[in-house]
Amino acid sequence: MKGKPVVDPVYMTATYKFDRSDDLIDVVQNRSGYIYSRWDNPSVKAVETELAGLEGYASAVGFGSGMAAITTAIMAHVKAGDRIVSTQEIYGGTYELLHDTLPAYHVDTAMINCGDLERLLAEIDKGLTLLYLETPTNPLLRVVDVKTLADAAHAKGAVVLLDSTFASPVNQHPVDLGVDVVIHSATKYLGGHHDVTAGFVCCNEPYFKKIWNLRKVLGGVMDPMSAFMTLRGMRTLELRILKHNENAMQIARFLETPDKVTSVHYPGLASHPDHAIARKQMSGFGGMLSFEINGDFDQTKRFMDQLGIIKLATSLGGVTSLANQPITNTHVALSPENRAKAGVSESLVRLSVGIEDVEDLIGDLYQALKAV
Ligand SMILES: Cc1ncc(COP(=O)(O)O)c(C=O)c1O
Numbered sequence: 001m002k003g004k005p006v007v008d009p010v011y012m013t014a015t016y017k018f019d020r021s022d023d024l025i026d027v028v029q030n031r032s033g034y035i036y037s038r039w040d041n042p043s044v045k046a047v048e049t050e051l052a053g054l055e056g057y058a059s060a061v062g063f064g065s066g067m068a069a070i071t072t073a074i075m076a077h078v079k080a081g082d083r084i085v086s087t088q089e090i091y092g093g094t095y096e097l098l099h100d101t102l103p104a105y106h107v108d109t110a111m112i113n114c115g116d117l118e119r120l121l122a123e124i125d126k127g128l129t130l131l132y133l134e135t136p137t138n139p140l141l142r143v144v145d146v147k148t149l150a151d152a153a154h155a156k157g158a159v160v161l162l163d164s165t166f167a168s169p170v171n172q173h174p175v176d177l178g179v180d181v182v183i184h185s186a187t188k189y190l191g192g193h194h195d196v197t198a199g200f201v202c203c204n205e206p207y208f209k210k211i212w213n214l215r216k217v218l219g220g221v222m223d224p225m226s227a228f229m230t231l232r233g234m235r236t237l238e239l240r241i242l243k244h245n246e247n248a249m250q251i252a253r254f255l256e257t258p259d260k261v262t263s264v265h266y267p268g269l270a271s272h273p274d275h276a277i278a279r280k281q282m283s284g285f286g287g288m289l290s291f292e293i294n295g296d297f298d299q300t301k302r303f304m305d306q307l308g309i310i311k312l313a314t315s316l317g318g319v320t321s322l323a324n325q326p327i328t329n330t331h332v333a334l335s336p337e338n339r340a341k342a343g344v345s346e347s348l349v350r351l352s353v354g355i356e357d358v359e360d361l362i363g364d365l366y367q368a369l370k371a372v
Pocket residue numbers: 065066067068091093134138163165166184185186187197198199315
């Protein structure tokens with residue numbers, strides 16, 4: 001038949017057939033093809049190849065969620081008795097993993113305020129197996145000096161992992177900062193439309209083999225449909241991110257003015273504590289911001305309930321603007337003390353700025369602030 005599909009099909013298959021036993025044996029021994037979709041699948045492979053190229057690494061490994069990517073990437077590199085250094089201001093699920101789950105397996109974790117570079121360097125100096133970073137952070141958009149910390153960790157022989165979800169591959173290029181393993185929750189900007197749950201790591205050898213092998217063992221593999229949807233989302237990644245960046249900057253500037261907002265956290269603002277490092281480390285400031293309402297928990301809730309175009313929902317990174325109160329969902333698992341350490345107050349609102357008309361978004365925020 002003449003004419004070939006412009007778009008590859010979704011390979012909805014769990015297993016693969018062979019004409020000869022020798023071919024099957026070759027695939028098992030040399031990974032020269034496909035044998036079983038918990039190992040590899042052509043649809044998953046297609047999106048892995050695309051993302052690895054974007055991030056500048058030899059390989060990527062696709063997962064069923066961002067958390068599957070994070071747990072597998074970390075567990076591939078630590079064993080009982082090892083030590084991880086990380087920051088307090090990381091995604092709530094990752095915080096639980098480092099703070100609660102891994103210590104139960106006798107992996108020690110030191111979680112330091114990300115603004116305290118000296119303390120972080122001192123903890124690294126004590127010795128570590130793995131440095132785990134996330135920047136910009138969730139929900140306060142702190143920007144961590146990756147190169148300085150990665151260099152210090154490498155000097156101690158550690159592997160450096162970075163969750164680059166908030167930046168996306170468009171706004172930050174971790175390979176240039178010395179990161180060994182980059183992680184993305186593809187549920188966010190890579191998918192981009194709030195309709196996929198998926199995750200990735202990008203890395204070179206020797207990290208790839210370890211992570212790929214543990215994905216096979218733990219089984220948190222990406223499914224072919226999610227791979228197809230993520231690749232489709234990635235076709236417009238750069239266009240979307242540029243619009244997210246532009247909208248978020250305008251909204252951050254707007255939020256600096258009303259007296260119903262006491263502070264705005266956006267790395268693109270000169271008032272942000274990490275503005276200088278963000279300018280150096282990032283090529284765009286991203287679509288995420290957070291701000292404090294001048295009121296208590298109930299008044300902040302009233303503001304949330306008043307939003308119209310901006311949807312009250314958890315998650316982020318898609319075309320539709322979403323707002324949440326981190327204290328009620330993303331950071332609910334943290335004790336009040338640890339929440340305070342992470343800077344998550346009862347009046348904090350996190351906003352994932354979408355790609356809608358920015359005037360409409362500002363109008364929505366304006367009318368909701370009036371209700372406070
Ligand atoms: C920065 C960051 N990393 C990882 C995750 C986890 O991703 P997933 O929900 O796809 O498991 C999230 C989820 O919100 C996140 O914000």
